[in-house]
Amino acid sequence: MTDVDHYYHVDGEIVPASEATVSVDDRGFRYGDAAFETMRAYGGTVFAWERHFERLESTCDALSLAHGLTKADLRERINATLAANDLADAYVRLSITRGIQPGKLTPQPEVDPTVVVYAKPLPRGGLEGDSVWEEPATVRSIETRRVPDEAIPAGAKTHNYLNGILARAELRESGSGNENEDGVVADEALMCDLEGAVAEGATSNLFFVRDGALHTPTTDGDVLPGITREIVLELAAENGIPTQEGRYDLAGVLEADEAFLTNRTWELRPIAALDGRTIGGGPVTERLSRLYDERVERVCYSSS
Known part of the structure; x- marks a missing residue:
């Protein structure tokens, strides 16, 4: 088009x-x-x-x-x-x-x-669809902090996206060390709140798996309550995958067995590496991706 x-x-x-x-x-x-x-x-x-x-x-x-x-x-x-x-x-x-x-x-x-x-x-979604993204995400934590909920409501999705723009600008700064050893430039910035707890990506919510449990930063903090995030948590609960919403430091996320990002366009996108540490997807990520595709297929394509 x-x-x-x-x-x-x-x-x-x-x-x-x-x-x-x-x-x-x-x-x-x-x-x-x-x-x-x-x-x-x-x-x-x-x-x-x-x-x-x-x-x-x-x-x-x-x-x-x-x-x-x-x-x-x-x-x-x-x-x-x-x-x-x-x-x-x-x-x-x-x-x-x-x-x-x-x-x-x-x-x-x-x-x-x-x-x-x-x-x-x-592209078409669902069980017969293709991912919008070509490769799992390369993610880098940055110094730009998430605007606190007390300043601008974290749950408000407004045209004022300066916080995310500054995050992506920092990510793309020349000489900022945002390339891995293979020369791959990070394509998502991971922001923390003012207290140093991991919050979210510039345009995405974060999930990670540790010891078989699914974790994600709580929306009681400075985190936009993403709709894809909400659906993933529902799918996990419906299918017996233990979940926990909490406050996490970056070191804890770096020890994850699996990690992925969510937003409406990407759906579920595995994190290939965070700050140079290889993470990748895994059985929980793959299962949730399949469950998400099944829901899209059932709700949107089954009657067409």
């Missing part, structure tokens, strides 16, 4: 990419004053849509952004975007900003939101 035949859904209208614009006075542009969700459509079905909508509403509540849009309205905009681009298997991003308001920091309670839906093709 190229920009020539690519369409966005902007404020209720399907428009070609070349005409998809947002005002420079929009608060989403000025201040990052906006909520968003990234989703995956499998076979034309938006996977875990109810959960995405609930998290979107939670973010809007945290921002005091009363957009006035219904779940049905937003879902219709997503469906229309997929149809306009002739996509069944796709990455989907839905953004809601506070819209155009006077150029002052204090938001006005009356909102005329800007709503944008974007979609791009991804």
Whole structure:
């Protein structure tokens, strides 16, 4: 798909990419004053849509952004975007900003939101699908710390992604030692909180396996409650895999038998190495990946 035949859904209208614009006075542009969700459509079905909508509403509540849009309205905009681009298997991003308001920091309670839906093709998922990622992730811990929940709610998925941008910028800095002995550059940054406990990747949640148990940093800390993370924990509980959510130091993660990252696009992505220490996937990672694919297949493809 190229920009020539690519369409966005902007404020209720399907428009070609070349005409998809947002005002420079929009608060989403000025201040990052906006909520968003990234989703995956499998076979034309938006996977875990109810959960995405609930998290979107939670973010809007945290921002005091009363957009006035219904779940049905937003879902219709997503469906229309997929149809306009002739996509069944796709990455989907839905953004809601506070819209155009006077150029002052204090938001006005009356909102005329800007709503944008974007979609791009991804491979088929499920049991017959292909991974979006080509190789397991190479991960490096960094000095940039996760913004504390007391400053910006960790559970709010907003356009203000400066924390993650700084994390990735640090990862890519020349001369920062982010290449392993084979010359492979790390492709995800692992952030800790202000107290030094491992939090999450710049765009991913962390899982690791030690002594047969699945561990992940708790969302009681400065961790975004990822929806893929939530589903993995459910699958583990349903299938007798012991799990623990807690606070972990980096040394403990480095002693893991297996480790993987989760986000909506990657699904489950094994960690090949962390800070130069080889970890890789393993039986628990492989089992959970299979269970995840089975759920996608059953929910999204079985009736198509």
